[in-house]
C-alpha cells in the first residue's frame with residue numbers, strides 16, 4: 001500500500017468511479033480476475049447481465065450461513081449479494097454498499113425478478129463509501145439539493161449535516177452485521193482512507209461476527225510507474241495490499257484469528273516483476289477484554305513442536321494446558 005508521501009496526484013476516487021460506471025454499462029473483460037464459485041447452483045436464478053458484469057477476484061459467498069445479516073462492500077452488479085441472498089435464506093438479509101449509482105441501479109433492477117424466483121426479498125442496495133459506512137450518501141445528496149453550497153462558509157453547514165446523518169441515521173449501524181464480505185474492492189480505496197476502512201468493517205460487525213474478504217495482494221511494493229497509472233489503480237493493481245500488510249491491517253483494527261482461506265498460486269498479473277494475485281481471508285471480531293477462567297484444558301496434537309495463538313499463549317505438542325482463555329467464536 002502507498003504511504004501518504006507517495007499518494008498519486010490524480011483523483012483516485014474519480015478514476016475508480018468513472019471506470020466502474022462504464023463497467024456497469026458495458027462488460028469490461030480486463031477488470032479483475034476470473035473466479036470459480038463453489039455453490040454454482042445459486043447462479044441459476046441470476047440474469048446474464050449481472051453475471052457478465054462480475055468484476056470479482058474470489059468467492060467470499062461460500063462462507064455465509066443461514067440467517068446471517070451480510071454486508072457486501074462494493075457490491076457492483078450484485079452477483080455476490082444475489083448468491084448470498086439464497087444462502088442466508090428468508091431469515092437472513094444482504095445489504096450491498098456501493099458509491100456508484102449506475103451499478104446500484106443495475107443491481108436494484110433485478111431485485112423483484114430474483115425475489116420472485118427464490119421466493120423471498122432479502123436484498124437491499126444502498127449508496128455509501130465503504131470507508132465511511134455511517135454516511136448515507138442519498139440523504140446527503142438530498143440535503144445538498146435543498147441547500148446548495150455556494151460559499152466557503154456553507155461548507156461548515158454541509159459538514160455539520162454529514163456528522164448529524166452519521167450519528168442520527170447511520171447507513172450501517174454499529175454491531176449490526178454477522179458477516180462482512182467484499183470481492184475485489186478494498187484495494188480501490190485511496191491510501192489515506194484504508195485504515196478507516198478496516199475500522200469501519202470492525203465497527204459494523206456484531207461481537208462474534210466475521211469478515212471474509214477476497215482481494216488482490218502483491219509480493220512487493222508497486223513501483224512509482226504503477227502507482228501513477230490511473231488505469232492500473234482502477235484495474236485493481238496499484239492499490240493492492242502487500243500480502244503481510246493485508247493481514248496486519250485486520251489485526252491493527254482489532255480482529256483476531258486472521259486466516260488465509262485461499263491464495264492463488266499463479267499470479268493474476270505480473271507487472272515490473274511484481275506478482276499480483278487473489279487472496280481470500282477471514283477475520284473475527286469479539287475476543288477483546290480480559291481472560292476468563294472457564295475450567296477448560298487444551299492439548300495441541302501437532303504436527304509442529306509448538307504453536308502460538310493471538311493472545312501469546314504457546315502450546316507445546318502433547319502437553320495439556322489449563323489456563324484462562326478469552327471468549328472466542330472458534
Ligand SMILES: C[S@@+](CC[C@H](N)C(=O)[O-])C[C@H]1O[C@@H](n2cnc3c(N)ncnc32)[C@H](O)[C@@H]1O
Pocket residue numbers: 016017020021032053054055056057073074075076077078079080097098099100103128129130131182183184185188189236
Ligand atoms: C472491482 S468492482 C467489484 C464489484 C463486485 N464486488 C463484483 O464482485 O463484481 C468494484 C466495485 O466497488 C465499487 N467501489 C469502489 N470503490 C468504492 C468505495 N470507496 N465505496 C463504495 N464502492 C466502491 C465500484 O463502484 C464497483 O462497483
